[in-house]
Amino acid sequence: AQKVTQAQTEISVVEKEDVTLDCVYETRDTTYYLFWYKQPPSGELVFLIRRNSFDEQNEISGRYSWNFQKSTSSFNFTITASQVVDSAVYFCALSEAWITGTASKLTFGTGTRLQVTL
């Protein structure tokens, strides 16, 4: 069975601070996908990034960066110089990756609420 653990329930930071959201996963699949989604106060779920299990290269997109470490089953998300607009609940998710490059159902963590204040 797949499992995603986001141990941090809530994090509060002051604007411009860096913050890292932790994600630890469990799976018996040899190939899988990892995702991060953002849920702002308006309630929608916004896709941020997908990582393939066979590609451990870290990724940076503007102020966002992701650190995937297969050895520790972790896929952490760092926001550099946080802004008030980053305030949201962030979900880490995992899915099985089939041989055709298809993802099956997503297993979500319970989310981390990030509050960025001035």
Added chain:
Amino acid sequence: GAGVSQSPRYKVTKRGQDVALRCDPISGHVSLYWYRQALGQGPEFLTYFNYEAQQDKSGLPNDRFSAERPEGSISTLTIQRTEQRDSAMYRCASSLNPGGKPEAFFGQGTRLTVV
């Protein structure tokens, strides 16, 4: 369409009534997923389709829940004889699968309240 569209956005129903929730996926997306999200929790898988075929319905809580996608596009999630515990946000997502980009894009959700 440009994004995943769900209707209605809000639904209040009396206990015991049947409800039908609709999802219109992104045009050309093969896979369609239904999730349920309780307050303060992550989305929980219900079922998903590739084209019109239901691939996995292991997350449906009981036989009052059913879903269909008869023409491989629009999908309907039906809850019969609703109960108060069915109150939640129901989310639909679609992805380009198979063989394409596997990330799922979510609609705005339907907030179901059973009174």
